[in-house]
Amino acid sequence: MRNSGQGTVLVTGxxxxxxxxxxxxxxERGQRVVCLDNLATGRTENVRHLLDHPRFSLxxxxxxxxxxxxxxxxxxxxxxxxxxxxxxxxxxxETLEAGSLGTRNALRCAKxxxxxxxxxxxxxxxxxPREHPQRETYWGNVNPVGPRSVYDxxxxxxxxxxxxxxxxxxxDVGIARVFNTYGPRMRPDxxxxxxxxxxxxxxxxxxxxxxxxQQTRSVCYVADTVEGLLMLGDNEAPGPINIGSQEEVCxxxxxxxxxxxSGSRSEIEFIERPEDDPHYRKPDITKARxxxxxxxxxxxxxxxxxxxxxxxxxxxxxxxxxxDDRPNPSRxxxxxxxxxxxxxxxxxxxxx
Ligand code: UDP
Numbered sequence: 001m002r003n004s005g006q007g008t009v010l011v012t013g014x015x016x017x018x019x020x021x022x023x024x025x026x027x028e029r030g031q032r033v034v035c036l037d038n039l040a041t042g043r044t045e046n047v048r049h050l051l052d053h054p055r056f057s058l059x060x061x062x063x064x065x066x067x068x069x070x071x072x073x074x075x076x077x078x079x080x081x082x083x084x085x086x087x088x089x090x091x092x093x094e095t096l097e098a099g100s101l102g103t104r105n106a107l108r109c110a111k112x113x114x115x116x117x118x119x120x121x122x123x124x125x126x127x128x129p130r131e132h133p134q135r136e137t138y139w140g141n142v143n144p145v146g147p148r149s150v151y152d153x154x155x156x157x158x159x160x161x162x163x164x165x166x167x168x169x170x171x172d173v174g175i176a177r178v179f180n181t182y183g184p185r186m187r188p189d190x191x192x193x194x195x196x197x198x199x200x201x202x203x204x205x206x207x208x209x210x211x212x213x214q215q216t217r218s219v220c221y222v223a224d225t226v227e228g229l230l231m232l233g234d235n236e237a238p239g240p241i242n243i244g245s246q247e248e249v250c251x252x253x254x255x256x257x258x259x260x261x262s263g264s265r266s267e268i269e270f271i272e273r274p275e276d277d278p279h280y281r282k283p284d285i286t287k288a289r290x291x292x293x294x295x296x297x298x299x300x301x302x303x304x305x306x307x308x309x310x311x312x313x314x315x316x317x318x319x320x321x322x323x324d325d326r327p328n329p330s331r332x333x334x335x336x337x338x339x340x341x342x343x344x345x346x347x348x349x350x351x352x
């Protein structure tokens with residue numbers, strides 16, 4: 001065990017769905033958090049409750065640009081990336097750069113600070129898997145030029161880069177392969193199945209199921225996923241380590257579940273299945289249990305109850321969508337007293 005509950009942590013992508021929950025837990029356990037985000041898919045709203053906290057700073061910057069953190073860090077959690085298929089297909093180059101340049105920058109930062117780097121990778125590195133459930137030893141089945149490749153290959157490259165730094169003993173690293181995660185703060189228009197099904201059910205619109213809905217996913221409640229990431233941060237294991245739920249469900253079953261659970265009378269509408277959509281996905285978490293002592297605890301009913309409560313509370317926000325709190329390019333890219341320099345790179349045209 002190392003650095004448990006101590007020191008300042010950088011969370012790239014900290015204003016996103018998963019990142020903001022990680023920031024919450026780090027602050028809660030007494031650590032100082034610098035949250036770096038360009039708000040491309042993250043939202044200030046997700047961390048608004050932390051903005052006045054003395055141990056939290058929001059640093060508006062793009063992880064692919066040049067930036068520095070001027071206070072000592074003990075850990076860097078690198079999450080910054082679009083993560084939902086519609087988002088990363090809308091931001092293809094940005095996604096590739098977050099995985100490549102962004103990971104390089106996160107590693108550079110970790111190296112300078114002698115900090116541990118936790119790469120938040122993805123089950124997408126397994127592509128449309130031929131092995132089930134997926135163990136970390138499986139190399140995957142990824143279309144390198146398909147529509148999902150911008151995310152899959154970026155994360156695969158990120159893993160390779162991180163492992164190279166590990167082999168060269170340049171940085172203390174840990175790779176987490178995070179499987180489907182859900183919970184409060186998912187954007188209503190994020191495009192993934194759970195926020196889609198919930199917003200559709202709550203508004204009485206048909207739930208859009210792709211293909212025949214027999215493809216499977218194993219969905220993990222966000223609090224469990226975050227606990228796994230923290231445990232990997234506190235550990236010395238390089239990974240990769242799968243972090244995900246064992247509750248494998250068909251997409252159609254999940255749609256029925258969300259509809260019934262929310263008391264909705266929406267219909268189910270079958271729509272075209274996206275290209276390269278994985279047929280099955282379920283992690284083998286033997287390694288997470290053995291090396292981290294981690295396994296998920298929140299059952300689907302409980303996680304869905306909490307998620308639904310969040311979406312119902314924000315029902316008015318459902319219609320407004322994202323973008324309201326995206327960064328204003330003319331706004332100064334510093335706030336909350338973070339000692340940092342967002343240097344030269346900020347002017348690059350492709351990132352606001
Ligand atoms: N999906 C669906 N309806 C939707 C959105 C997604 O049936 O409105 C399907 C999608 O085709 C996939 C599964 O749900 O088979 C999970 O998709 P998601 O976008 O949540 O994440 P993925 O696991 O594919 O990255």
